[in-house]
Amino acid sequence: MLLEKALAGEELAISRLLTKIEYFTPEGLESLQELIKRSGKAHVIGITGSPGAGKSTLISELISEYVKRGHKVGVVLIDPSSPFSMGSFMGNRIRMVGKDIQQNVFIRSIASRGNLGGISAEALMLIEALDGLGFDRIIVETVGAGQTDTDIVSGVHTIGVVSVPGTGDEIQALKAGIMEIGDVYIINKADKPEAEMLYEAIRFALSSAEINFRDGWVPKIVKTIAIKNVGIKELVDTFEEHLNYIKSQGLFDKRIKDRRVKMIELLLRKRVEDVISNIIKENSNYISKEINEKHNLLNLINEIYNDVKNSL
Amino acid sequence: MSQKRIKVLVSKLGLDGHDRGAKVIARALKDAGMEVVYTGLRQTPEQIVKAAIQEDVDVIGVSILSGAHLELVPLVIKEMKDKGLNDVVLVVGGVIPPQDVPKLKEMGVDEVFLPGSSLKEISEKITRAVEAKRGIKIAS
Numbered sequence: 001m002l003l004e005k006a007l008a009g010e011e012l013a014i015s016r017l018l019t020k021i022e023y024f025t026p027e028g029l030e031s032l033q034e035l036i037k038r039s040g041k042a043h044v045i046g047i048t049g050s051p052g053a054g055k056s057t058l059i060s061e062l063i064s065e066y067v068k069r070g071h072k073v074g075v076v077l078i079d080p081s082s083p084f085s086m087g088s089f090m091g092n093r094i095r096m097v098g099k100d101i102q103q104n105v106f107i108r109s110i111a112s113r114g115n116l117g118g119i120s121a122e123a124l125m126l127i128e129a130l131d132g133l134g135f136d137r138i139i140v141e142t143v144g145a146g147q148t149d150t151d152i153v154s155g156v157h158t159i160g161v162v163s164v165p166g167t168g169d170e171i172q173a174l175k176a177g178i179m180e181i182g183d184v185y186i187i188n189k190a191d192k193p194e195a196e197m198l199y200e201a202i203r204f205a206l207s208s209a210e211i212n213f214r215d216g217w218v219p220k221i222v223k224t225i226a227i228k229n230v231g232i233k234e235l236v237d238t239f240e241e242h243l244n245y246i247k248s249q250g251l252f253d254k255r256i257k258d259r260r261v262k263m264i265e266l267l268l269r270k271r272v273e274d275v276i277s278n279i280i281k282e283n284s285n286y287i288s289k290e291i292n293e294k295h296n297l298l299n300l301i302n303e304i305y306n307d308v309k310n311s312l
Numbered sequence: 313m314s315q316k317r318i319k320v321l322v323s324k325l326g327l328d329g330h331d332r333g334a335k336v337i338a339r340a341l342k343d344a345g346m347e348v349v350y351t352g353l354r355q356t357p358e359q360i361v362k363a364a365i366q367e368d369v370d371v372i373g374v375s376i377l378s379g380a381h382l383e384l385v386p387l388v389i390k391e392m393k394d395k396g397l398n399d400v401v402l403v404v405g406g407v408i409p410p411q412d413v414p415k416l417k418e419m420g421v422d423e424v425f426l427p428g429s430s431l432k433e434i435s436e437k438i439t440r441a442v443e444a445k446r447g448i449k450i451a452s
Contacts, residue, residue: 011366012396012397015368018368019368023316082343085343085345086317087342087343087344087348088346088347089348090347090348090349090350091350093350093363094350094351097351097352100359100363100366101362106366107366108367111317
């Protein structure tokens, strides 16, 4: 019922369906199963980078540019959940005011809900659903990422890593983790004086790399000033170039298959982690006593492990 | 698998450049375990309702300090009705003269929070209103 209305393009139905999917309700999961049959067409772009790098502002401009080029754009914005209250303050949409009034734009915020790695099972499910609902360009904004939040790699076709001048030097650009995963490195706030230095640092890191780049694509560097809409056309051109490249290499469908495997992996992890958290919570007094008073490390680990196994 | 969390849109309606109160409320609702989407300053009724639809929020929270609440809030209510958001809670906060509270409630506002409302009271009343209007039970 909801699915039919969503497929007919009713915005409220789309939105309510996405909620059912992100909360794993039976109707949500059944609908997702139908939508997976239709999905696999959208170019999915992940935008990652540290908090405050300008990811949301950049995405706001990307939305307009993609709409101008005739695309139907779905956007998934992930912001962190509090580890204390499990609540969330999601402030990405504030940079996109007015963009959602345009036709063919659907923007959805989702809290990370305890998922680490920059992307969540729920977010991947929303991507799958939006793809199945006919959005042909899907942009995902990760939480403000740290150096090791690299799960996004298996979730999208193209990764844009946003860096800002003045937040690090050559050494940061040479490090493992987030500075290895970009298909496109975006130097935002490129009107800052240190922009040239950052450009050189990333260029050096890329040109000195002995590794084979993922799929043989040599990452590009694009400078933007998102707030002034500078460099956005070039950035979209570069994303499209990457899209054409992976299509030419037969990798477009492979990425979608990888994304679905990742979705299943994250879903299962979430379920198992819930079991572990519950067992720890329920037995915290006992566990604390065993480890702190009796120093009973080995038995304790085995005991809890068996508990977890039996509860699965 | 996950328990339902209340999702709230917090926004500033109309020409009003002061959002400290709205941010404090948004932050308090986050600390009460809600998922808050903050949309910031100078929103039109159309923009607020559009964001509420796409985010599928349980609650629209409107902060207004300009004194134009009796003019602008009905526009939000009309837009909500037009777009079919009949089960979404609408709360208004800000500098509202006490004599306007019954008027706002009569228009269809579920709760009005005046200066001095405690953050605990606000999150509790929002939770109760969501339970009543959306027919769900929120675990505390």
